[in-house]
Amino acid sequence: MVYPWLACFRRLSDRVLFNGNETDMSALAEKNAIWFVYDGECPLCKSAALALRIKKQYGTHNLLNAREHLDHQLIIDINRHGFDLDEGMVIFDGNDFYHGKDALSFMAKFGDSKGLFNLLNKAVFGSETMAKMIYPWIRGVRNLLLKKKNIGRIDNLNLKSEPIFKAVFGDSWDKLPPVMHKHYMNRPYTDDINIVEGTLDVMSAGPIKLLAPIFWLMGGVPPHNENNVPVTVSFESNKNTKEFRFNRTFNFKECKPYHFQSRMVQTSANEMIEIMRFGFGWRMSFHWEDDSVKLKHKGYVLSLFGHFIPLPLTMLMGKGNAEEKAVDNNTFDMQVEITHPWWGKIYEYKGRFVVKDKR
Known part of the structure; x- marks a missing residue:
C-alpha cells in the first residue's frame, strides 16, 4: 500500500523506490500485504525476520528467504x-521498496510494539540519523557471521560476472582501450589477480619529506627520491567483498623492498575511496577524458566501522590526482602527483607498466 504521506513524492536511489506503478508484480501487489525478503543463512537477518510483527492495520506479514527463492517474481523485480x-x-509493501537501513526504519515505524525485538528496533531505528550511523555496523556483523560459517554471498545481482570498474566508468567503459580493460578486469567476490610490472620515477619534496616518518609508518606512498625504480603491482579481488585491492612492491636500490598496500571501495557512481593503513583514505572520482583515465581528488576520509568521516587535510597534505594513458594493447603510462596549495608539486611517481599476468 502507499500511505497518503508517502504518495505525494517519489525518490529514486539505491535505497527506496516510490510509485508502485513501475513494478510488474500484480500478483504480489495484494492489498494489505507486506513482504520481507531476507538472507536465511544469516542468523541476525533470520531472527529479525521471524521476530518482526507488523501492526494489523498495515497488512499481513510475508517472509521470503532470498537464498531459496532467487527465481521468485519479487526477487526478479x-x-x-x-x-x-x-x-x-x-x-515490499505492495507498491514501494525499502532497502537496508530504510527497511529497518520501515520496521520501526510500522512494526508492532509487542516483543523485545520490536521495541529495540523502534528505539534504535526510529531515528533516521541513528539508523544511518548503526546500520553499517549491523551489516558488518552479518558479513562476519557468514564468513565464520563459510557461507558465500547471495549475489542476486550476479555482480561477479562483471568487472568492478565497469560500474565505476559507466557508459565510458566500452570506450576504454584494451589495455585498460585488462588493467581493470578484476571482478568482485572472486579470487581474480592481475599483475603489472614496470618502472617509476619517484619524487618527494616539501611537507612529504618533512613528514616522511609518518608516511613510512602509515605504509602509504613511499616518501623517497629515485628514478627507474622497478615496481610490481598485484591487483587482487576478494571472494568475500567487492573491494579492489592493491599490493605494490617498490624495489629501491639502497632500501629493502617497500610494500604499499591499499584497497578501494566504490561509494557512488564514479567515486571510490582508497583506504590505507589505519583507515586513512583518499576519495577520488574516475573519468575517461582526452583518451586517458583520470582520477580526480575529492578529499580525505577516515574509514571507521563502515563510515567514511571527512578529514579537512587538503590544505595540509595537498590534492592528489592521477592519470593513465594507453601505449599499446598491453602497456600503459601512469602518473600520480600531489599538489600543495603553497608548495606546488610535493610528490610524484610516474612511469610505464606492462600487463604481465591475469588469472
Whole structure:
C-alpha cells in the first residue's frame, strides 16, 4: 500500500523506490500485504525476520528467504531495480521498496510494539540519523557471521560476472582501450589477480619529506627520491567483498623492498575511496577524458566501522590526482602527483607498466 504521506513524492536511489506503478508484480501487489525478503543463512537477518510483527492495520506479514527463492517474481523485480541483497534486506509493501537501513526504519515505524525485538528496533531505528550511523555496523556483523560459517554471498545481482570498474566508468567503459580493460578486469567476490610490472620515477619534496616518518609508518606512498625504480603491482579481488585491492612492491636500490598496500571501495557512481593503513583514505572520482583515465581528488576520509568521516587535510597534505594513458594493447603510462596549495608539486611517481599476468 502507499500511505497518503508517502504518495505525494517519489525518490529514486539505491535505497527506496516510490510509485508502485513501475513494478510488474500484480500478483504480489495484494492489498494489505507486506513482504520481507531476507538472507536465511544469516542468523541476525533470520531472527529479525521471524521476530518482526507488523501492526494489523498495515497488512499481513510475508517472509521470503532470498537464498531459496532467487527465481521468485519479487526477487526478479528487486534485481531489476538494482537492490543488492548482500547489502541489506528488502521490504515490499505492495507498491514501494525499502532497502537496508530504510527497511529497518520501515520496521520501526510500522512494526508492532509487542516483543523485545520490536521495541529495540523502534528505539534504535526510529531515528533516521541513528539508523544511518548503526546500520553499517549491523551489516558488518552479518558479513562476519557468514564468513565464520563459510557461507558465500547471495549475489542476486550476479555482480561477479562483471568487472568492478565497469560500474565505476559507466557508459565510458566500452570506450576504454584494451589495455585498460585488462588493467581493470578484476571482478568482485572472486579470487581474480592481475599483475603489472614496470618502472617509476619517484619524487618527494616539501611537507612529504618533512613528514616522511609518518608516511613510512602509515605504509602509504613511499616518501623517497629515485628514478627507474622497478615496481610490481598485484591487483587482487576478494571472494568475500567487492573491494579492489592493491599490493605494490617498490624495489629501491639502497632500501629493502617497500610494500604499499591499499584497497578501494566504490561509494557512488564514479567515486571510490582508497583506504590505507589505519583507515586513512583518499576519495577520488574516475573519468575517461582526452583518451586517458583520470582520477580526480575529492578529499580525505577516515574509514571507521563502515563510515567514511571527512578529514579537512587538503590544505595540509595537498590534492592528489592521477592519470593513465594507453601505449599499446598491453602497456600503459601512469602518473600520480600531489599538489600543495603553497608548495606546488610535493610528490610524484610516474612511469610505464606492462600487463604481465591475469588469472
